[in-house]
Amino acid sequence: MMIDYATKRRNMVESQLRPNGVTDPRINTAMLEIPRELFVAPMRQPLAYIDEDVAITDGSQARYIMEPMVFARLIQLAEVGPGDVVLDIGCGLGYSSAVLARLAQSVVGLEEDPQLVADGNARLAQIGAANAVLVQGHLNQGYPQEAPYDVIVINGQVAEVPSRIFSQLRDGGRLVAVIDHGPIGKASLFTVNKGAISQRIAFDASVVRLPGFEKQRPLFTF
Incomplete structure (x- = not known):
């Protein structure tokens, strides 16, 4: 039996997004129109719209x-x-980059696996997201080649954000991420103003950790 993904998208927006405070009509429209199922492995497409993280690689x-x-x-x-x-760190096959491309002037999606990058760029081309491109590099290094960015999005829970990533924001830029905070993460907005970084915790969230962002232990010398 064919799955009606258009109905699943509509249900996602009406039952998951709107009731939980997603009021920006541009975001709701983008997520209503972009085929989320295209950005997961074929065997996992029926799970694309559930209200939890879905693996795209093993x-x-x-x-x-x-x-x-x-x-x-x-x-x-x-x-x-x-x-x-926008710099979109840990973009997987590019779904997040596709949504951000509807909101921004341009999007650079960063992934470590060159095969994910190639497959993701093919999917972005398929839906006509001409202002988004995926590039290969270490997630915890950011992508300074296209800096500075107005916005950086980190797709996953992290212990901390390295200073080298903050340095890729322009003055007045914003970074959003879910930061480790005990058993549950805290979705946070960081802003940069004349080199000073401020953090505002917005809501509780529990998402899968992004590798490479573990807290660095201080080095001791004797």
Whole structure:
């Protein structure tokens, strides 16, 4: 039996996003129109619209597509505008980049696996997201080649954000991420103002950790 993905998208917006405070009509429209099922493995397409993270690769360093409600609230927190240049860290096969491309001027999606990058770019081309491109690199290094960015989105839970990633934001730029805080993460908005970084915790969230962002232990010398 054929799955009616258009109905699943509508149900996602009406039952997961709107009741949980996603009020930006641009975000709701983008997530209503972009085929989320295209950005997961074929065997997992029936799971694409459930309200939890869904694996898109397997193994110890598996990559996930973030839970729809948390992702939508996170990018709403970033207040992405039509003139913004966005870095999308840990973008998987590019779903998050596709949504952000509807909101921003341009999007650079960053992944470590070159096969994910190639497959993701093919999917972006398939839906006509000409202002988004996926590039290969270490997630915890960011992508300084296209910096500075107005917005940086980190797709996953992290212990901390490295200073080298903050340094890729332009003055007045925003970064959103879910930060470890005991048993549950805290979705946070970071802003940069004349080199000073401020953090505002917006809501509780529990999403899969993004590898490479573990807290660094201080080095001691004797």
